[in-house]
Amino acid sequence: MAAINAPRGTRDILPSESWKWSHIIKTASETMMDFGFSEVHLPIFEHTELFSRGVGETTDIVEKEMYTFNDRGGRSITLRPEATAGVMRAAIENNLCVQGASAKIWNWGPMFRHERPQKGRYRQFYQIDAECLGIASAMADVEVIALSIEIFRRLGLKNLEVVINSVGCEKCRPVYRQKLIDYFSSHKSELCETCLTRLERNPLRILDCKNESCGRVADNAPDIFDSLCSECREHFAEVRAGLERLGFTYTLNKRLVRGLDYYTKTAYEILSGDLGSQNAVAGGGRYDNLASAIGGGKIPGVGFACGLDRVALVMEQQGCSFGKMPNTDVYVASLGDDSRGAVQILTYELRKNNIRSECDTSGKSFKSQMKIAGTCKFACIIGADEIANNTVSVKNLSDGSQVNIPVNEAVNYLKENL
């Protein structure tokens, strides 16, 4: 019978890699706490409507990338393609932002998009996500950007580029949108096929097109900053001032357009040159219209998502430290089958006392057990002599020294010498 393999775009994070992920999550978690963000656990699937209304009907995500199916009750369900819509839904549903209250929450977990896999892109991928809800001030934008930068700083990532832009709000974006339509309409012959459809559905996205010809046309396109309303202009200036106040360097990219409809005002990405073509390790921005789009009234928000898979990739590439690899400290070896019971008892005793211990459970020879013990710091050896005297021989495997001590002193001895 043919073996079954993991579906395309999914993969197994095995022990050799998972401990590195744990380090990243732990670092992110500590940083989140330092910034006043609390962790939440949310559903991995939601009603399809949440994303079609929240993320936007004409976005790539909703149009062609969602894992959508009908459940047994006939409801249309979608595996979350991104985190923000779900977070906002939860905030609304649980009244986290009523009466002027705000919420700073983070979570991490798998997201799902049906795309062709490539370097740094999977169909099931993992994001660390932080959202600051209920605060309209630019200071919140700065805080969120600073948070993402701080996580990367602690992880030791190098050569990152912070790119920011403003995409306007519901007042000024339609104005800019119309300007773009007017402009690009007079250059239709120079646009690629997909951009021609974007012209009608989402003209801002033409700015982001990497097609050479479209790029040339976009170079001379109307500047978004000329169209920003005074509020958006001021907000963006405050964000920039805040970033500079904290000493961050960033670049301005007027062509940075997020693929999700809910973004307003601030949009930003953090890029790494050590990834392949998919070079964003984090991206986010402000989304003051998301709440109303999913029926939750006016709740401003700003946040970011960070690609865990990609962060791990960059760290590996740059030789960053993942901390100490977890290892067994003590191996308890049985010399002769008669001592296997005593070995099991001692091993359990060590484990109850938080000493990372291992013993053989498969009937290996003493020699084999000692071979495995070689990767540990200490070996506890129990044979006929030890049983007779109620002792254990403890061998320091780094210098080869060995002592024979009463079994009931093993825990203290090891705790003192580990």
Add this chain to the structure above:
RNA sequence: GUGAGUGUAGCGCAAUUGGUUAGAGCUUCGGAUUGUGGUUCCGGCGGUUGAGGGUUCAAGUCCCUUCACUCACCCCA
């Protein structure tokens, strides 16, 4: 969805222009005067060469199909 590249042992690889029984290394397992690991030495396990078909006296090698993986486009984390 489109394009390009790659599929040989658990892993990374080798195999003259198509030519005997597809090979080492690492890993793993076992052993080297019966109570002591890392180094060393010896040995064992391990493959329908991704799958299917075709050309040929002969295919890991050439052709077709298919599957998988990788990278890129699109877009994003």
